[in-house]
Amino acid sequence: MRERSLVGVVCGLLVLIGALLTGCQSPSGGVAEDGRLGGPATGRTATVSPVPTRPAGYGAVFLAVGECSSFGTTSFTEVPCTGERAAARVVARHDGTVRDGPRCPSDTDFVLHISEQRPAFDEDGDGRVPQGYACMRNLQPPHPGDPGGGGGPRTIVGDCVYDSGDGKVRETACDGTGERRPQYKVVRAVAERADCPGPTALYVRLGGKRPVGCARPL
Numbered sequence: 001m002r003e004r005s006l007v008g009v010v011c012g013l014l015v016l017i018g019a020l021l022t023g024c025q026s027p028s029g030g031v032a033e034d035g036r037l038g039g040p041a042t043g044r045t046a047t048v049s050p051v052p053t054r055p056a057g058y059g060a061v062f063l064a065v066g067e068c069s070s071f072g073t074t075s076f077t078e079v080p081c082t083g084e085r086a087a088a089r090v091v092a093r094h095d096g097t098v099r100d101g102p103r104c105p106s107d108t109d110f111v112l113h114i115s116e117q118r119p120a121f122d123e124d125g126d127g128r129v130p131q132g133y134a135c136m137r138n139l140q141p142p143h144p145g146d147p148g149g150g151g152g153p154r155t156i157v158g159d160c161v162y163d164s165g166d167g168k169v170r171e172t173a174c175d176g177t178g179e180r181r182p183q184y185k186v187v188r189a190v191a192e193r194a195d196c197p198g199p200t201a202l203y204v205r206l207g208g209k210r211p212v213g214c215a216r217p218l
Helices: 003-023
Strands: 088-095 109-112 132-138 162-165 169-172 184-190 203-204 212-216
Touching: 184 203
Parallel strands: none
Antiparallel strands: 088 132, 109 132, 162 169, 162 184, 184 212, 203 212
């Protein structure tokens, strides 16, 4: 009887030790970050990606080059370029004022003037968007910034103008669809008036490296 009792105790201890060892092992399925059983365990410690402090995609930089705005030149918002509200794309973006900053590209349709703002998300995380301007190009025609288009922030070769009566000329569409009929067309940009061709009837200020526009009558 004593011998059988000792054997029973030894067997009981072995069963208990085995159960304890089994409880210390990781399950074959591994543990996911939310505490549920997942795929095969890799033996590596799981890492959690940090929560982003600023939005990804559009909005990370306010009206950066290549991003889009909604309709309007005085009231506008930044929107995804693939959305139905998108109206124009940023072709250049500068801080400061138009007068003091770089010129917009020649194909710019209009300029958005950006007042200093303090939105929830901004360009560099300092809590503000500085004063600046964005040179915009419409996603769909018409394109007034194209040569002869009758608009845009710059007068370029191929544009047409009319005498506004105050000693200045203003741009209008070359095809006659504007409010005023075109009277002159800029045919060349030169550094000095003396470089204009013979039939030039009007000199138009263009700015840039070749600031003189040579215009002929229509």
